[in-house]
Amino acid sequence: MTRISSASCTVGALLLATWVIAPHLFAADPPGATIAFDTPRAGWTGSFVASNPVTCFSVGGIDPACDRFLLTIQPPAPGREYVVTIRVTAANTSDTAPPTDDIDLFVRNPDNETIAVSGTAGGVEEIVLRNPPAGTYTVIVQPFLVFPAPTAAYAGVAEIAAAPTDERANAYHGARYTPDFVGVPESRPAASSPLVPELKTSFTSVGRGAAEPTIGINPNNTAFYAAATFDFPAPDAPQRLARTVVLRSRDKGASWQPVAAFALSEESLDEPPFTLDPMIYVDPDAGLVDPLTGRRMGRVFSVDLLAACGAQAVFSDDEGETWTTRPGFGCSTPVNDHHTIVTARPPGGLTTAGYPNLLYFCFNRVTDSSCARSHDGGNTVPFVPAGTAFTGTDPDAGSFCGGLHGHLAADREGRIFLPKGHCGLPWIAISENGGGSWRRARIAGHTPMNDHEVSLSVDTADNIYAVWQGPYRLPYLSISRDHGVAWSTPIMIAPPGVHEVNVPTIVAGDPGRIAVLFPGSESTDFGDPETDDETRPWNVYIVMSVDALKAVDPAGEPTFTWTMANPKHDPVHRGTCGPGRCDADDGGSMFDFLDIQVGPDGTFWGTASDTCVGACVADPTAQKLRPGEGVAIRQTKGPLLFARP
Ligand SMILES: [Ca+2]
Numbered sequence: 110m111t112r113i114s115s116a117s118c119t120v121g122a123l124l125l126a127t128w129v130i131a132p133h134l135f136a137a138d139p140p141g142a143t144i145a146f147d148t149p150r151a152g153w154t155g156s157f158v159a160s161n162p163v164t165c166f167s168v169g170g171i172d173p174a175c176d177r178f179l180l181t182i183q184p185p186a187p188g189r190e191y192v193v194t195i196r197v198t199a200a201n202t203s204d205t206a207p208p209t210d211d212i213d214l215f216v217r218n219p220d221n222e223t224i225a226v227s228g229t230a231g232g233v234e235e236i237v238l239r240n241p242p243a244g245t246y247t248v249i250v251q252p253f254l255v256f257p258a259p260t261a262a263y264a265g266v267a268e269i270a271a272a273p274t275d276e277r278a279n280a281y282h283g284a285r286y287t288p289d290f291v292g293v294p295e296s297r298p299a300a301s302s303p304l305v306p307e308l309k310t311s312f313t314s315v316g317r318g319a320a321e322p323t324i325g326i327n328p329n330n331t332a333f334y335a336a337a338t339f340d341f342p343a344p345d346a347p348q349r350l351a352r353t354v355v356l357r358s359r360d361k362g363a364s365w366q367p368v369a370a371f372a373l374s375e376e377s378l379d380e381p382p383f384t385l386d387p388m389i390y391v392d393p394d395a396g397l398v399d400p401l402t403g404r405r406m407g408r409v410f411s412v413d414l415l416a417a418c419g420a421q422a423v424f425s426d427d428e429g430e431t432w433t434t435r436p437g438f439g440c441s442t443p444v445n446d447h448h449t450i451v452t453a454r455p456p457g458g459l460t461t462a463g464y465p466n467l468l469y470f471c472f473n474r475v476t477d478s479s480c481a482r483s484h485d486g487g488n489t490v491p492f493v494p495a496g497t498a499f500t501g502t503d504p505d506a507g508s509f510c511g512g513l514h515g516h517l518a519a520d521r522e523g524r525i526f527l528p529k530g531h532c533g534l535p536w537i538a539i540s541e542n543g544g545g546s547w548r549r550a551r552i553a554g555h556t557p558m559n560d561h562e563v564s565l566s567v568d569t570a571d572n573i574y575a576v577w578q579g580p581y582r583l584p585y586l587s588i589s590r591d592h593g594v595a596w597s598t599p600i601m602i603a604p605p606g607v608h609e610v611n612v613p614t615i616v617a618g619d620p621g622r623i624a625v626l627f628p629g630s631e632s633t634d635f636g637d638p639e640t641d642d643e644t645r646p647w648n649v650y651i652v653m654s655v656d657a658l659k660a661v662d663p664a665g666e667p668t669f670t671w672t673m674a675n676p677k678h679d680p681v682h683r684g685t686c687g688p689g690r691c692d693a694d695d696g697g698s699m700f701d702f703l704d705i706q707v708g709p710d711g712t713f714w715g716t717a718s719d720t721c722v723g724a725c726v727a728d729p730t731a732q733k734l735r736p737g738e739g740v741a742i743r744q745t746k747g748p749l750l751f752a753r754p
């Protein structure tokens with residue numbers, strides 16, 4: 110084991126001593142106001158004593174580091190459409206030179222559920238609510254990164270007005286894909302749901318190529334990104350091998366820096382090693398306690414597949430300042446491919462040693478999808494076998510299905526789930542005893558798929574959500590409310606006008622609240638390798654719902670809202686992208702999957718691999734990248750995945 114350490118300063122050093130001030134000393138002035146059509150506008154000012162880059166909701170939901178304003182809304186007469194616009198502006202945001210304050214905005218409804226966020230990297234934030242019911246709303250302003258002199262200040266304004274009539278609603282209903290469905294399923298535009306606000310994201314290059322990039326967020330809202338590209342010096346090999354650099358962001362994804370152990374030396378053969386498959390994962394229950402925030406920093410795992418045996422893992426308990434290296438991580442067999450890891454609380458009868466959770470590691474052996482388990486968080490004790498999730502030859506599913514699978518998920522009771530495109534259909538393997546035994550269930554029997562990637566996420570009430578690329582290369586959603594045994598009729602969830610997608614990936618928060626990320630194309634010119642459009646542009650789409658559980662009711666219709674993460678004039682890919690690996694004819698590739706995760710404040714983070722940069726943006730025939738440029742995506746506006754983060 111090698112121990113790598115470094116020191117660097119942290120953002121959190123900013124006046125965090127004042128964080129512990131118990132009473133709320135810096136309330137808005139005035140503390141509240143009422144708006145109605147005859148008094149449509151209210152203004153206020155507020156201030157802060159310190160930065161709070163984590164959350165406004167940690168101290169019994171009323172963290173005193175944040176500012177609050179009580180906004181009472183009196184709607185017009187019934188039948189009249191209206192909007193309420195809430196905007197906050199940092200006092201120094203007009204300064205010509207940085208630093209300017211980064212403040213963020215949240216709105217809670219009269220039931221004290223957080224319904225909207227606006228969290229860009231800047232100092233001006235705006236939320237527009239459509240037809241909010243009468244009541245008193247709480248406007249919360251977070252000093253994400255402020256520079257008090259002596260106190261940071263902002264101005265707020267709220268205004269009620271008639272709804273604009275020319276606004277394009279990005280809300281829609283999916284298409285329920287029953288076994289007797291005929292033709293291509295299409296979504297239908299929906300009236301914008303009350304209060305579902307505009308959905309937007311940032312889209313930021315991480316500064317390095319990234320094949321199948323994964324991302325993890327710790328309880329401090331610090332993000333980690335696995336960027337693997339082909340720059341490992343291998344003099345004896347005809348081509349360079351890939352290696353992973355772990356990047357970190359503490360400013361909502363606006364900037365990314367390699368963590369110390371991964372500062373690249375072109376000629377170094379030692380650190381980081383080459384990789385056949387990169388993977389980052391954050392266990393939020395572990396890690397050291399941050400003395401500044403009182404929160405755990407999570408254990409950050411970066412696991413790289415090696416040819417010889419198992420994988421090499423490095424992990425960090427202090428946000429990447431020091432790393433522990435574990436060669437032979439999860440090593441129990443020489444054949445070992447396409448690994449996935451998850452941590453989960455130990456189910457009955459199992460214990461851990463020096464670590465809060467069990468750590469699972471599953472991998473493809475072609476003849477099966479096999480798993481191993483660590484009781485000490487991967488520290489020192491060898492992994493023990495944790496069963497066979499799928500057998501490669503499976504008479505129940507067809508014949509020979511192979512061992513390639515999707516990514517592990519776990520619920521709050523410690524059940525673990527491994528999804529898989531299994532003989533052309535989406536399946537799930539379920540273990541309720543730490544991998545001691547597995548059972549398998551078919552998620553849908555009438556949505557053929559070519560890929561192995563089915564994506565799972567479990568909400569805070571242990572409902573499981575699955576998405577996959579199915580018929581007509583479109584994305585399908587199904588939900589299980591009984592821990593994976595029974596599944597709802599799939600709903601095709603592509604936004605109207607999106608005709609082809611690949612590698613959809615999902616994250617859930619509170620019940621019914623989901624975000625799904627996928628590359629997609631609006632072209633219909635695909636499907637025939639001889640004639641399809643090898644220049645067709647692809648974008649990254651994000652789809653959200655806050656009532657997805659309606660899909661379980663045969664008559665229910667969840668409402669989805671969507672956004673495009675990349676600028677429309679600058680696609681993330683062109684031409685062929687799957688089924689399966691997103692490879693263009695010229696070799697430009699995202700590789701096998703992308704990722705989406707949720708932060709502690711309920712905003713989502715995602716990844717993209719942008720194969721179309723430089724000349725490709727304007728010249729559809731230009732060479733694309735392999736892998737694409739790593740991109741981090743973070744939600745800046747919209748509903749949150751947690752109602753009460
Ligand atoms: Ca901001």
Ligand SMILES: [Ca+2]
Pocket residue numbers: 679680681682719720721722726
């Ligand atoms: Ca691009």
